[in-house]
Amino acid sequence: MKILVASVLILVGSCATLRHSEKIENLKNSIQFKDKAVIYKYLSSIEIKQLKSHVEEVSSDKYEGRMTGETGHNQVCNYLREYYKSQSIEAPESHANYYQFVPKEVLPEGLNNSQNVIAYIKGAEFPEEYVFITAHSDHEGIINGEIYNGADDNGSGTAAVLEMAEAFKLASEDGYHPKRSIVFLHVTAEEVGLHGSRYYANNPIFPLENTISVLNIDMIGRVDEPHKENENYIYIIGSDRLSTELHFIAQKANQEFTNLELDYTFNEKNDVNNYYYRSDHYNFASKGIPVIFFFNGEHDDYTKPTDTADKINYPLLAKRTKLIMSTAWYLANSPNRLYPEII
Numbered sequence: 001m002k003i004l005v006a007s008v009l010i011l012v013g014s015c016a017t018l019r020h021s022e023k024i025e026n027l028k029n030s031i032q033f034k035d036k037a038v039i040y041k042y043l044s045s046i047e048i049k050q051l052k053s054h055v056e057e058v059s060s061d062k063y064e065g066r067m068t069g070e071t072g073h074n075q076v077c078n079y080l081r082e083y084y085k086s087q088s089i090e091a092p093e094s095h096a097n098y099y100q101f102v103p104k105e106v107l108p109e110g111l112n113n114s115q116n117v118i119a120y121i122k123g124a125e126f127p128e129e130y131v132f133i134t135a136h137s138d139h140e141g142i143i144n145g146e147i148y149n150g151a152d153d154n155g156s157g158t159a160a161v162l163e164m165a166e167a168f169k170l171a172s173e174d175g176y177h178p179k180r181s182i183v184f185l186h187v188t189a190e191e192v193g194l195h196g197s198r199y200y201a202n203n204p205i206f207p208l209e210n211t212i213s214v215l216n217i218d219m220i221g222r223v224d225e226p227h228k229e230n231e232n233y234i235y236i237i238g239s240d241r242l243s244t245e246l247h248f249i250a251q252k253a254n255q256e257f258t259n260l261e262l263d264y265t266f267n268e269k270n271d272v273n274n275y276y277y278r279s280d281h282y283n284f285a286s287k288g289i290p291v292i293f294f295f296n297g298e299h300d301d302y303t304k305p306t307d308t309a310d311k312i313n314y315p316l317l318a319k320r321t322k323l324i325m326s327t328a329w330y331l332a333n334s335p336n337r338l339y340p341e342i343i
């Protein structure tokens with residue numbers, strides 16, 4: 001009897017395992033990029049030269065390190081807004097000047113009022129569903145007389161968002177409108193405590209229940225020490241926490257278009273760095289929205305005045321931007337809305 005019970009248990013156990021692995025296989029197989037040639041075409045509009053020009057602008061001395069609420073940061077926000085206007089990429093109807101006012105009352109004491117910058121391309125089929133691409137626009141200002149340029153943190157992410165916006169707009173003008181709306185959100189006050197993204201998540205412009213995913217970029221232009229010998233990588237954090245499908249979409253996008261090494265070291269739940277909680281995506285994840293945090297890891301110039309534009313690896317920045325764009329393309333164009341479930 002005992003032996004029989006044991007063998008029945010083994011059978012049940014293996015069936016359950018099989019069912020799970022079958023589910024995973026089915027899910028993976030369901031993720032198919034159609035129109036690959038079309039996607040390639042618009043990925044190739046991500047240009048090293050333009051990324052460089054945006055990083056150099058945003059991290060230049062004239063913006064004095066982009067401290068939240070200071071003139072330099074306000075001027076950078078204006079640069080972003082003018083860029084969207086120049087590309088005819090719209091502001092939300094409710095925020096026609098591209099700014100979401102962030103009052104100083106929600107910021108650490110001593111800081112001035114600030115703003116998130118938001119633009120979007122309206123979806124053609126499901127305009128009420130939103131894919132977000134986010135990056136913080138602020139940095140650390142001037143400390144002890146030294147300007148903190150923050151070229152990687154987060155000039156790189158800011159430039160990537162602008163380039164993707166331009167590429168999606170170009171596709172849209174050629175008739176390849178995204179099915180879902182794609183939102184480009186530059187949040188303020190990240191460095192002083194993720195306040196801009198928290199303010200947005202508590203005061204959303206587009207309904208959170210229809211915000212299907214948030215792809216957040218914070219530092220993607222450099223190489224960290226463990227990857228000195230192989231710089232063809234990016235850290236992926238959080239992709240499997242709220243949606244197994246999202247995790248595999250990023251992998252499939254990478255397999256089809258970029259072939260980077262996807263490093264999940266910092267995705268481990270017991271990772272001592274706690275990066276999952278340390279950038280703006282977390283304020284969306286905590287509301288149940290599936291997120292991915294794209295990150296290059298820390299380097300010698302991290303949070304130092306030496307994080308300058310000349311040290312950015314621009315071809316690598318372009319490649320990483322293409323991974324994020326192809327992931328966003330899928331999320332915006334897949335027949336079914338992303339399934340927020342862990343399998």
Ligand SMILES: [Zn+2]
Nearest residue numbers: 153154218219
């Ligand atoms: Zn940052």
